[in-house]
Amino acid sequence: MATVSAPPPRRSRRRPRVERVPLWRRVRRVLLAACLFCLGVAALSWIPAVTGSRNLGITVASVEWLRSHGGNPIASQIENWYYELNEPEKGGPALTSLPQVGDGAAGSSEEEGEEGEEKLAYYEPPNVNPLIHPVLHGEGVWQKAGAKVGVKPPVLLTTFRSDPEYPQFVAGVAWMDKERTELAYVPGLAEPPEPLEDRGTGEVPPNMRKRLVATFNGGFPLETSNAGLIYRGKIKETMVNGIATVVGYHGGGFNIVRWNYGNTVPANVWFAKQNLPPIIYEGKLNPNLSDGPEWGETVNNATRVWRSGLGIDAHGNLMYAAANYQTVESLAKVLQRAGAVRAIELDINEDWTSFISYRHPGGSEPSNLLPEMFRSPERYLSPDERDFFAVYLKPGQPW
Amino acid sequence: MRPPRNVSPAAARRRSLLLDATLGILIGIVVLIAAAGIGVVGFLGLLGALVIVPWYLIEGGLRRRRR
Structure with missing residues (x-):
């Protein structure tokens, strides 16, 4: 009498479930990686420029670095916006004195x-x-x-x-x-x-x-x-x-x-x-x-x-x-x-x-x-x- | 040689991260080549990072609050 043996249990072919990352998150991740890469490369040039500036603050030295490395139009545009936002008003109270300059009137020498x-x-x-x-x-x-x-x-x-x-x-x-x-x-x-x-x-x-x-x-x-x-x-x-x-x-x-x-x-x-x-x-x-x-x-x-x-x-x-x-x-x-x-x-x-x-x-x-x-x-x-x-x-x- | 297809979820996440990072660096290289100078590259990188990093931080904060 033939015996029918039970078939061996089939190995499950299902792959472990991988949680898929939504596309927009992956795009964001790619962009962040691109930004960090760009920042890192730029920092190699920026850090020596800023630390090497003898008598400039970090902000001015950074703007100078930006200007001299292809970013002059960007720096100028931002400057223009800044000055437009801080445009002085016409008129105002009259001055009562001027700043003192020099060491006495030109003709008033002791000699x-x-x-x-x-x-x-x-x-x-x-x-x-x-x-x-x-x-x-x-x-x-x-x-x-x-x-x-x-x-x-x-x-x-x-x-x-x-x-x-x-x-x-x-x-x-x-x-x-x-x-x-x-x-x-x-x-x-x-x-x-x-x-x-x-x-x-x-x-x-x-x-x-x-x-x-x-x-x-x-x-x-x-x-x-x-x-x-x-x-x-x-x-x-x-x-x-x-x-x-x-x-x-x-x-x-x-x-x-x-x-x-x-x-x-x-x-x-x-x-x-x-x-x-x-x-x-x-x-x-x-x-x-x-x-x-x-x-x-x-x-x-x-x-x-x-x-x-x-x-x-x-x-x-x-x-x-x-x-x-x-x-x-x-x-x-x-x-x-x-x-x-x-x-x-x-x-x-x-x-x-x-x-x-x-x-x-x-x-x-x-x-x-x-x-x-x-x-x-x-x-x-x-x-x-x-x-x-x-x-x-x-x-x-x-x- | 082909990499194994069946990998653990953690390995799949790492693979996807590696792929995205490589893609990001490639985009960065393209920007480096195309930009008028390294100053522009740094400026764009800073702008992008100033948007995306706080986005991650806010998202992480909200997730922690929900738990």
């Missing part, structure tokens, strides 16, 4: 009595004609920047209210005598980014401080200005025709010109720093001051922000102006009112705008042109990221 006749032989700029009345004490009146500088101060300072619609805005202006001073371009640690022999340490060289009378900020970084640079007689970044250019000559002379030499270095040029089109040329305001794209890949030209500019008067003396809440046009008007016949816009934003004068030789007792200037007056006596200009007494000139 004046003895050298009064000699003084007449020198050119002294006329006081700035105030825009708003009644005029405040000292408004538009030139003051000596240094102490005990004699009858012929190399640097003069003044302040005035520059815009009747915004009577609380105060502009600071400095005047530098071409007969007594020379101008030097000092590269910063990170700007210009091009490799430079003799870059220096990003500060006023200690051996030059004996003759130091003033320092002030340079122009936009080359990446945002799309302009050129000549340093020590050599082209470091392609020069662009038609762009406003601060030119320093062999021997310390200076000028502001509309560049017209192409990508060549004229024989007597020691340095040339370009930045945007001239804002004043031949005594007239640039007619395109309200035209946005012409003014660089940075905050809008009509955005009210800290701005600075450098002009030259009809006698060839330098004039620096800076103020908060300026448009390109209002800054140009400040310089024009102060007497500039040609002018260039320099750097903008509170982090970069600095004019510092020194009360005594050796870089001693530095002070900002305006008390609201954000950066320390010691800024250029220690290594700085950005390039800047230093104004020295000519060799042999007494303090």
